[in-house]
Amino acid sequence: MAQISKSKLGTFKTCPLKYKYQYIDKIEVEKAEQLTRGIDLHEIFCEFYNKFSVDDITDPERQFTEIFMPCKSDHKQDIMNFIKFEVKRWQSCSEKAIFKPLFRELKIVDTEAQITGIIDRVDFDGKNFILLDYKTGKYNASKLYEYRFELALYVYLLERYDSFKTKVNYWGIIFTNANVFWCEPVKREEIDKAIAKVEKYRALIAEAERTGEFKQSRSPLCQWCEYKERCMNALQ
Numbered sequence: 001m002a003q004i005s006k007s008k009l010g011t012f013k014t015c016p017l018k019y020k021y022q023y024i025d026k027i028e029v030e031k032a033e034q035l036t037r038g039i040d041l042h043e044i045f046c047e048f049y050n051k052f053s054v055d056d057i058t059d060p061e062r063q064f065t066e067i068f069m070p071c072k073s074d075h076k077q078d079i080m081n082f083i084k085f086e087v088k089r090w091q092s093c094s095e096k097a098i099f100k101p102l103f104r105e106l107k108i109v110d111t112e113a114q115i116t117g118i119i120d121r122v123d124f125d126g127k128n129f130i131l132l133d134y135k136t137g138k139y140n141a142s143k144l145y146e147y148r149f150e151l152a153l154y155v156y157l158l159e160r161y162d163s164f165k166t167k168v169n170y171w172g173i174i175f176t177n178a179n180v181f182w183c184e185p186v187k188r189e190e191i192d193k194a195i196a197k198v199e200k201y202r203a204l205i206a207e208a209e210r211t212g213e214f215k216q217s218r219s220p221l222c223q224w225c226e227y228k229e230r231c232m233n234a235l236q
């Protein structure tokens with residue numbers, strides 16, 4: 001049984017041929033600009049908490065802003081919104097010792113379930129565990145259903161993770177470009193649905209691997225596909 005992740009599943013769902021290029025043939029391509037931007041920002045946010053001690057914070061807005069000064073100017077909007085979010089959280093945080101997230105960019109490889117995932121962060125507010133994801137692209141409220149799938153998968157992994165193994169109370173997303181924070185109590189039924197979806201796609205992927213049939217699935221998303229040229233050439 002092969003390891004599956006949210007990204008692998010999403011790629012196969014979008015286009016089986018793209019999945020083959022990326023995960024079976026492992027063809028290296030230059031990452032799309034949007035993806036590089038997202039990776040950069042995730043690293044910047046993850047590193048932020050290594051750059052200060054909570055005991056030294058007296059003026060969070062100024063001090064947090066100073067930490068980000070060397071960062072690229074094209075990330076400015078996301079960073080400003082991130083600072084606003086963290087300043088607000090600092091002000092409402094009753095115990096500063098728990099201000100820093102419990103986990104950041106936590107990679108979990110669940111060898112029993114054969115599922116892998118990277119969790120952006122897990123916060124603890126003194127009472128609740130909150131699993132959070134960063135989205136650096138455009139905010140689209142109609143995609144929240146899709147996001148629940150990945151959040152449910154991460155909660156599943158985290159609750160089975162040896163260094164955690166407790167219940168997550170909330171999940172949410174920080175949309176850094178749009179300055180939107182969305183959070184809700186964990187919906188347990190979504191976790192069962194997510195696992196069923198993983199198993200469905202695991203079977204479809206296994207079948208495609210067995211038959212060698214990875215169909216092209218053309219859609220408007222093709223315009224951003226890193227394998228576009230290769231795919232077009234394969235058609236000729």
Ligand code: SF4
Binds near residue numbers: 222225
């Ligand atoms: S260009 Fe479209 S059809 Fe071709 S591999 Fe990429 S996503 Fe699939």
